[in-house]
Amino acid sequence: MQKPKLGFWDIWNMSFGFLGIQFGFALQNANVSRIFSTLNAPVEDLAVFWLAAPLTGLIVQPIIGYFSDRTWTRLGRRRPYFLVGAILSSLALVAMPNSSSLWMAIGVLWIMDSSINISMEPFRAFVGDNLPQRQRALGFSMQSFFIGIGAVVGSLLPYMFTNWMGISNTAPEGVIPDSVTYSFYAGAAVFLIAVLWTVFNSKEYSPEEMAQFEQSDIAKKVSRDTPEDLRANINWQFINGVIMLLIGIAGASWVYFNELKNDLYILTVGLVVAGLLFIVVGLLRKQNIKNGFTTIITDMQNMPITMKQLSIVQFFSWFALFSMWIYMNDTVTGHVFNFFDKTSQGYNDAADWVPVMFGVYNGVAAAVAFLLPVVAKRTSNKVTHMLALILGGLGLISVYFVSDRIGLVMSMVGVGVAWASILSIPYAMLSGSLPSNKMGYYMGVFNFFIVIPQLVAASILGYLVGTVFNEQPVYAILIGGCSMILAGLLTLNVTTARTVNIPETPLRPQ
Template identity: 45%
Template structure:
């Protein structure tokens, strides 16, 4: 918990106190659960869709439920959370509501027996994850002084990595350590995946409850006291109604526009990986296409191990990136990470053994760590405090739009130009991430 803040008095504005390590730990812990749910979705939903009969080039369309949910939900939730204040705070009611809905979605997803039901569960899960996730980004900006923002987002990235490592590897661990079946009849989801979703749902709810209970928020009056000058201008006052929302969107900070272009090419890559990662491993490494075969399911579980590796790497890199940023700049640190990530994606084409496949995912982990922290650290110090949630929600549309574009186009490219070879989607992703690295160097940020 952070220190108490006295009511504002005449004179210099009070400064947000620096928070202790454990205060930052508690406020970020809920992301462990959110990312556990997100990682299980990334690693296993394409596998579930294929098992239920979805054609490979159509999976991208089904996976578009996730970014479309974000496009609608995140700006609205950000706008609403800026204006919420009550007994349970400003952001925390949204954390809890999203966690409850996500847990229901995670229990339902592996039990879907027809494709439309699985797609419906994915939509519920994604809406819920977005309800939880967007206010968490603004939460860091609310509570931390500017000099701790990079550290705050790095700790958040640490928990994202921990949750994702454990969740991504769960089906493999359940199969090899606890002898849970990793195969099932045609059209059925293996028990290893079913139990993984059950465990993930419980972790999601428990971790978010920890943050809700262990963290207090500053009231609107306290936030106003911390940043009185920006609040006194018309531009920084909270907008009201649709007209105010449109006004704020049109007049978003310039750096937000620059970052959005970097985000487009970055998240085009991530969506390509999540959609076609399972197929890349089963086709390119295991040479299997029969979803009921042991070889296919071994490959699908190994894709989860790859996810665990890049998320584990991101944990370590989350604390290296702030050091690189202090020696250079945040944008330079981000560019280096994306460059390494892009080259790592391109190297997957030349790998032909499961063990060797893990090496590129270490480099991909560096890009993932930076994606989850650096853009937000660059942006958070430039946003008026009373509009933090809304602008973070708007900024997250730069994550959504490239995923929609990726989902709408990659299936066509897969069949028309690459003859169903999923590994080529990784190559396109690598090229896209290299473009993002170049564009990040063009960002104009304060020293």
């Protein structure tokens, strides 16, 4: 049985929730560094303060994907996670501008980012579940359209409240301006309403139907689960764990004995933990012990080749984006406009322009969302993504050379094209390589390559800005631009072959 083609409004309804998700995400990206700075966070530590959320995401995302693959309720398979994530995210959005201290704001960011991901990651699998392969590019492009629209309005809210409604964008030292506070309140309401629209106006296929769809492709797949392959897989899992453990220990020792910045422990300790997990799972599998824990770690090692190649592209793409989100506020206020007093009108007017810039690149993303599949049809997904990322990288690099608001807006045009492609083309290439009963899990794991570059950016860029670049964050933006261009060139290495693994267990209701 093949999945039927869905109508335009069916795809519209199943994607509409992303309007709210990106509304919250845009408020977070455009304003959290400003909130941290208002609460007296040192600029060289901004990247580290962002880390609580993605570290939690590394744990939450594959677990949410794993269980959503195995969930079936009256609301369906993915929709319960949309709803729970939306409720938690809305509460966190209300709490963020009411943070009374820096550490409270960091904790709220932790909760908010994790909750957004609880909603967002199953949405990616939702497209793979409901659409046939020939419609998935349209489905992800529809999500990109709503992401763009939501992000434009979400990013512009503080500016709109200040300039259209006369709400103050300044406040005493250590207090979040009202324009930012009311923006987060509005974001909470939009987030919840948009996700509820998708929950109650879309459907999901039953486990039995999904099993039949999976069976229709079974003749195209070849099992590699022979005893010899299984033993080799377990041995490599153990060896990979030992390698990661040793590299992590060596790196941590280097940081310790050279008395380097503590930020660098993030990467080294992360490698130690990952290595230990692989070693433990390898030992459990040698004893024929199989459970959710061993499945999650083992499937991570056994990613389809297309996913492994795309993960490298994602790494460098998102490294660039995080350099922009973390450091653009201080780059614009300091490098471009030379304002450093956070209580001054000039500083806050300049800071208000950052959400405008982010609104521009999201608006461009919405405008070109449906153009990218057309370009891809005439060329290929790989060529389209490469060109988009190169434009984005050049846009980031150009920020160093501009000195006025119009120039900053023009820099964001290239970033907008890249953003539209990042949100759709990699997922369209990836979804065809994934088995349907592991779609949620692998989409969650794919998000690792959004989180890991943030950890790397926080470790490396924070260190460079504080020590090498003399606290001038514009150089972090330059590194991000080069990283995005590299990601574009690496796209040409991606193959789009389908997975050859037969699913380990049939899909069934839990």
